[in-house]
Amino acid sequence: MFSAAFPSDRGAEVGPALVKVEGLEKSYREGGEGTVVLSGATFEINRGETTSLIGTSGAGKSTLLAIVAGLLLPDSGKVQFAGEEVTAMDETERASLRALRIGVVVQSDNLIPFLTASENVELAVELAGGERPAEKAAGILDELGLAGRSGVLPRRLSGGEAQRVALAVALVNEPELLLADEVTAELDSKNAARVLDLILSASAKRGLTVLIVTHSPESARLTDNLLRVADGKVEVG
């Protein structure tokens, strides 16, 4: 009731947004032709909440996620993460943000093929300057049901196991935000459900904020919020 009467006060008081995306514009240019992918994409993600991002193929979901991750820069508009402007950072600062505070998992090929499951996770700790990488890797692999698979190379892992190791890599440094781009798209329904469940329980357990790009109605049903990319914009619901 008060929030309706004093909308500006409420915003200042609550301020729960971890991610604020404002007016993103992005086109890809190939030859002379430009494809406009985002044109005024604006949304917020609250700390500790889980959100599914849906939209037709080619709508710009992966582009949007890559911009939030600081992997790609927009033509204009801005992304704020925990009050810091990602779109104003240089490449080193954005890489450091991903190493320490934002975990990213994509559809496939998340792992370095010549390192074992455990070594992949340990490397993430080392790149973030963390201590006791082996211990941390063992802990998170165990939590994700992979204790017996730590010495195995990626090509010997099943699709579901490989995605769980990728999740371990993304979570081992205790990030505030997890970005997951169609991470269950190549899995059968049982393994897809298991990976999704692990993501959602990691969120519940750690207060992790999660943004999942998905085609799965199940995922969209299980997250707190639903966002849709269409015509270069982001709509709620």
Ligand SMILES: Nc1ncnc2c1ncn2[C@@H]1O[C@H](COP(=O)(O)OP(=O)(O)O)[C@@H](O)[C@H]1O
């Ligand atoms: N690196 C790129 N160069 C040129 N066009 C691209 C590039 N990446 C994506 N696109 C195009 O941008 C549009 C949006 O792509 P994407 O963000 O991957 O969509 P989604 O993840 O929703 O399927 C598509 O038309 C795609 O072909």
Ligand SMILES: [Mg+2]
């Ligand atoms: Mg995509």
